[in-house]
Amino acid sequence: MQTAISNAKEIQFIATVIRANGTIEELGVIDYWHKNPIKRFIWKIKRFLERK
Numbered sequence: 036m037q038t039a040i041s042n043a044k045e046i047q048f049i050a051t052v053i054r055a056n057g058t059i060e061e062l063g064v065i066d067y068w069h070k071n072p073i074k075r076f077i078w079k080i081k082r083f084l085e086r087k
Contacts, residue, residue, distance in 0.1 A: 045069045 046069075050062035067078045
């Protein structure tokens with residue numbers, strides 16, 4: 036899938052799973068994009084440190 040994000044300032048993809056039995060599982064932010072490359076870099080560092 037290809038999208039045009041030229042007018043967007045910030046984009047977050049948040050995943051939620053709804054099971055057949057009705058339970059809801061929040062997976063959280065799975066991807067993040069910001070026009071400012073410094074903010075993108077900081078987000079990547081935070082994700083890296085959270086995984087350790």
